[in-house]
Amino acid sequence: MPKQLPIDPNDMAKAYDPKLFEQPIYDWWESKGYFKPEIAGPKAEPFVISMPPPNVTGALHLGHAITASIEDLMIRYQRMHGKAALWVPGTDHAGIATQLQVERALRNEGTSREEIGREKFLERTWAWKEKYSGAIQQQHRRLGASCDWDRERFTMDEGLSRAVREAFVTLYERGLIYRGEYLINWSPGLQTAVSDLEVEYSEEEGRLYYFKYMLADSSPSEGKAGRGSEEYIAVATTRPETILGDTAVAVHPDDERYQHLVGRNVIVPILGRQIPVIADPYVDREFGSGALKITPGHDPNDFEIGRKHNLPIINVMNKDATMNQNAGPYQGMDRFECRQKLWADMEAAGLTLEVKPHRLQVPRSQRGGEVVEPLVSTQWFVKMRPLADKGLAAVANGDIKIIPERFTKIYNNWLENIRDWCISRQLWWGHRIPVWYCADCGGMTVARQDPTECVHCHSKSIEQDPDVLDTWFSSGLWPFSTLGWPDDTPDLRRYYPTSVMETGYDILFFWVARMIMSGLEYTGHVPFNTVYLHGLIRDEHGRKMSKTSGNVIDPLEVMDEYGTDALRFTLLTGSAPGNDMNLSMERIAANRNFCNKIWNATRFVVNNTGTAFQSGSGTWNLSGLSLPDRWILSRHNRLIAEVTRLMDEYNFGEAGRQLYDFFWSEFADWYIEIAKIRLYGADARAQATARRVLVYVLEHVLRLLHPFIPFVTEAAWQHLPHEGDSLMMTPWPTPSHTGLDEEAEAQMDLLIEMIRAIRNIRSEYNVEPAKKIAASIAAGANYELITKHQEIIIALARLEKDDFYVAAMLDQKPAQSVVEVISGGIEIYLPLAGMIDLEAERARWHKEVAQLEKRIAASKVKLSNPNFTQKAPAAVVEKEREQLADLELQASKIWERLKELG
Template sequence: MTLDKNFDPATIEARWYEHWESKGLFRPERDDCEPFTIVNPPPNVTGSLHIGHALDNTLQDIIIRHERLKGKDALWVVGMDHAGIATQMVVERQMNERQEKRTDFTREQFVEKVWAWKEESGGTITGQLRRLGCSMNWSNERFTMDDGMNEAVLKVFVDLYNDGLIYRDKRLVNWDPALKTAISDLEVETVDVKGHFWHFKYPLAADENGNPVTLDDGRDYIEVATTRPETMLADMAVAVHPSDERYKSVVGKEVVLPITGRRVLIVADEHADPELGSGAVKITPGHDFNDFEVGKRAGFAAGEMLNMLDGEANVCQTADGLIPEEYIGLHRFKKDGVDGARERVVQRLKEQGFLIPHVSKNKDGEEVEHDAEPRTIATPFGDRGGVVIEPWLTDQWYVDAETLAEPAIAAVKSGAIEIVPKSWEKTYFNWMENIQPWCVSRQLWWGHRIPAWYGTSKEHMRLAESRVGTISEVEDTIKAQQAFVAMTEEEAISKACKYYGPEFDIFVGEIPISNIGSERQAIALQRDEDVLDTWFSSALWPFATLGWPQDLVEEAVSGEPVEPRISDGKRPSTSSGLTAKPRPGSDLARHYPNDLLISGFDILFFWDARMAMQGIQFMKEVPWKRLYLHGLVRAEDGSKMSKSKGNVVDPLGLIDQYGADALRFFMAAMESQGRDIKMDDKRVEGYRNFATKLWNASRFCEANGIGASKTLAAPEATLPVNRWIISEVVETQQALDKALADLRFDAAANIIYHFTWDRFCDWYLELIKPVLNQGNDSENTFGAEPVEARRKDESGPSTSSGQTESEETKLVAGWVLDQIIVMLHPFMPFITEELWHAMGERDYDLIVARWPEPGAAIDKTAKAEVDWLIKLISEVRSTKVELNIAPGTKMTAHVRDGDDALQAKIARQNAALDRVGRLEAISFDPAPEGASAQIVVDGATYVLPLAGAIDIDAEKARLNKTLEAAQKEARSLSGRLGNPNFVEKAKPEAVEKARADLADKEAEAERLQAAIDRLG
């Protein structure tokens, strides 16, 4: 086909993507080839492509396309996350628009509605990933709620439970009162909010003999300060630092809390900072993460800690029943104009004389009392619920992350997992070595329902029957219930039968009416209402997406294969002397461990570390050999993108404007290890121009009879310019392979960019024009019509191979263009596939072509000669620009310090020097008297007489005037940067710009001075 005059990305992108996908080219059959595997971080089913997705997926696609071109069995696993909270919110919001509520339906009915939404509206992002050009294995697209993943999730939960690595516990969680569920740290956004710091008196209680207790300074109270006064309703202690002399005499004594009258201990704990406020801290272990740890150190069990709020953050009665009735049911904050618990507590403490006012001075210097001290407080908000997160004491399921982390730490230390950049290792170790139990339960209906069924514990039954023990002994839900964790309901019933004994009948849900009056006792098991955190299922992504556990087979420990034993019709069971291993030949056996994971650093702990833990636990191998962590894409000024700031960039808008290839190349070129990317539309536009440059270069080749190459190896070449460009291809391919192997995306993009634009388009195609035009007087330029066909004996000199120089050059040029198209393909897949087919008949598509194998050595002689030619022409052109000489002006040059070898080079390159360098003659005779410009290249001096080319005096005056302006501006910038006030107080970006401007002006002044010196 003939290339259109103008490059239009929109016309080619959809066509080629549909072609690749429909032909199955993202996963060609290569079972006998070396495997290479990456898994895509599964985007939320509710999500849409944002600029972070564009970066993450572009980098992955560059790697997978490169490995595919190298002939590997390249698998890019793709799928979506069911996004428990986000999806449930979307569906509930739609229901609300129809005046429906989730609770109007059964759980099963609601889940059916979610599946219906998923099929109709979910997964918008997958189409957007296609627009970006992501060559994923869509034929095996996974979903974290599909049957295979569901089986994997249940098995992991059950196995971890059986190994003692999953357990129920009462601990504090991040509770979202709007969503009424626990959420992960990643779903918490900290926002600076204007608030207050209140100071209160906590009266010291009399000692055991009724004697009053006072501090050494005579005060009969301890002063405490808080930003959350409402939580005093559940205070359980006051903490002071062990070394604080002010309070040593009262450690172990008690205070009487205002309002509730609860007597609580004064404890010594290093959490209290003697330098902060009064040095005494109120401790509410049921509603503050730090206080929870202080409470444990003070001897409070989690089941004993007081909870004063319900799931909607309304005040409820504590276990000791000491909160006055007037507070019960109040919201924690002011709501709908009605005072909340915070306002009520402050008001009552003020009325009772326990509020210590904050004293400040007004503008007249007079002291003024206020109820509280103004403070800006870092406050946690739920990223979806939009309300303040409440640390809440509740029963949840936890993973023993500390135990699972040990082999994951060892894997990085041993090198089994390589983290790139290496600087992230320290962060990884710090977090993993201080890891906390992982809360994996969520109070939702959409998700993997926890495979646990509960019945009354035998201990609780015994206490109830004998009527012994206090309420506190049996009120703990965890102690009162016996959990039966199993893959299926049938297995749970079987476990319950063994636990309770043969005298009990076991049912799930309600006890049937038919059983009423039976002599046998009945137990009704209740299924856990909670679902699992979505990070739990995505932690299994590297192996569950490849067929685990379905593709496990059991082998004897000796290695002898045995027939799989199926316990429930689906999965192999384990028993003594057997071990489960991937089925030979399966994707699980072939593609685990994965080769590489590319991820944003912000999910290093939430996803990456958890995959490392689960992969090692269940596959006994690391999930991937390398982990590459990229930065964030920020706004142009370096700030974080957010909707509230209005600086969010839509990648689809950039694709519409500049094309997917341009956006992809921008992402690669800007991705420097360890650094964030600053968004810059102008750079994206620049890479669109780069694509246009390649398009026009291809049109030039097409117009001059240069077409697709028929060989993978470099053609034979005799002309220095052809031997030079072949050497450049060899060097480029080697450097590009190394950069990609080192995951230096910026270096890789820079390498192929400069070879394509500078060496091929700007120099090689210009230098070969005289050869292509042998026997033709007309000037040929990009986009010109082809040179008329001539008989071989009229088309110029022949090479040693019997070809004409023109024929050799066309073969080499076609081969080089092919190498560019292939090497550029991972970065710019659409334009390269289009050009691949446009340049000639092909037996296969570019996406499954062969990576360059030039099979040629670097010709140092040819490189040196053409590099000399390029330097000489560049210096001549620069001199013309500096001296204001028209670019097309032909000049002569006189050589000093030249030798015979230089004369031979000039003779060989005479046509290029004349046609491209506009040097119509180069003489070794002395230059005539008069003004001249002198340039030095490789030790030889070239004198360019200027008589008749310019007005020497006028040019000197112009250059001096421009030089003075540049020097003046440089002095001004230097003075500004020398001012400490500017450097210290100005915005960093302003200082950086001033330094860059100074460097530019100083460089400009140097160039101008050099030009003046040339004029003599």
């Protein structure tokens, strides 16, 4: 049953109160089925967005708010174009983030996941998910998000889990998944591999340790092979404990200092192992001593060099960051303790050179804050090169367009330099890797359905891999897994590929690129045709928002105080694609005022339209329209064309700003004020025309504004004469048949300029707002225009009707008047007598000019004194001259004023 809309069309509240309207309007829309694409009918062209799934236990922050605002704007805009608009919502299980929260809760209860075991732990996590997953949905509803909640998905749903299984097995069958040794970011505290995304580099004060790599023997040419040498290579490191895992020392092939040493061996301090000196152009000759120790087991760059030169990988650390048996005497020590002890031992052995302070980038775990250790480990990987090539082609051939375009270069650069993707995580919460190991034959069974026996030897002794998949593996399938893939569902057929992927530019690689590669690999189609990237939100001074800076703005608090529309409009008009935006509370407050302005203007129109008046549409009889009507209809037509163009170009911010300006200035401040003359007048026909234009333009502008500020526009629209039940289901307006009227626009511009000029003079002379003043106009060629519309000028400029005089040319220029000349050579004379107290004004100016004359005289004396002009610095003298000229100019202006005053 559809809910009731809490709006009485015959009783419009005096002020707009978001709290009274937002929730009931949202519930009403939803109950009417407007959020479902089916409402557009079976033949409608689909327009589909998959909502980037927020973390299941998350709370709404500004990043979500801007994402939801932009996507809802696109969805509402396309819905109004008659498209089958589908916005698929959902949440992400967020492996490590969620697991950590549950682990923290367990710790507070005095237990741990190891203690309660995997099964119990997963039960707890599911319960946690059930408890908190509703929050983010509720918060999206508050934002006005018109997504189809019946199609809401969760990355660990039964269906989506099947999609993950299918994807993994497919890749395995295609030879694109393998198990291998790899250097990963290991978090010793969390006991898991963490993705690059979860590592933050903090610049910290560290040390650079210089030490000696002793040559194992003299050069063969010296004939002293086999004997220890006094020769050494100086090497520098920031992490001495990794010396224990060194398997080479590398120098640049063109470095003359070391060329003769390449191919010889050096001795690893303390351990006494011999390792080769190799040449590699990767080495930076300028850094440190120009020689680099190579530790493939503990550094990602060294790992790559090691592969190239076939160096052995020696791992010296355990997974808890203590040293292992490869560390010799340091076995069992913590990594930092080992650093101290090893260096002391090397010092004692005379192998150290010096220690210098050094700023370095320390990789720290985003979650735990501890130093992440690069560690070699057996993990599952996806071979990315073939997938990346398809992803590159899809953008190169235009199947996918990235907005703003400059991000295409970044996308290409990432995919061209892609590394294999480590997809296994040592976590419990997530999609478990569908691989079973056989205890009898050692073979692996990779299966879509949980197997009961080994495929190789039929042994029942099989055990599933304990690890789970990286969260991005399942979110990479999001656009099609949410529509039913791998099954051939009606939704998948109708709504895939989706239309736009909208998200922050910071996850272009982590998420967007992976969706593109996954979509192409599994479905054979690009998952979306357009990628729209928005920027990050910063505070009003452009600083990143963070808890430590205390400048975080909570969108929920903003919505409580100012209403959802004010927040949405601020986010939507403050941003340009791909650019960061600075958010200030003043802007939000200003946009709350804009919403009130819309409400008040609508209320005025409603109260002056009467119930008898029904239709805002239909054709216009041009001869019945006044100049202001023709003008506002022409401006309205221009606005629709311009806003539509901007929306189609994804330039939402500019579209919103144009709507704001049009509504506030042209419609509310000018047209409504001008229309009042007819509304309050006696001419019934003129009254009817004004009403009709008011309703027509207002109703259309509410439609144009609806995707930006859905609540206030719907609430206001319900009070206007309208067709249909809801504003959100009305068609996007098109320009009226009246077209553009250049003449009317030019003429109105002139009238507006005139009124503004008079208003400016009034404020310059501090004339009371209510006071009516006299005016004489020398109109020249515009005599007819001005005479015909003098009522408007008299009303809006607050002129005395009986003291208003217009002529093509004035026989006699009015004395004691302020004169202003505007476009078209129109001269405006405002007699001062009625505006101000002439005597007081004269006295005031005389006093001011006397002061100026005094300063001028003093300045002249100074400048005629050779002691000053010759001895003071030239710049000082020059400044004095400029000051004098300025004072003289001010004085002459006042004399002019005094002349006007007579």
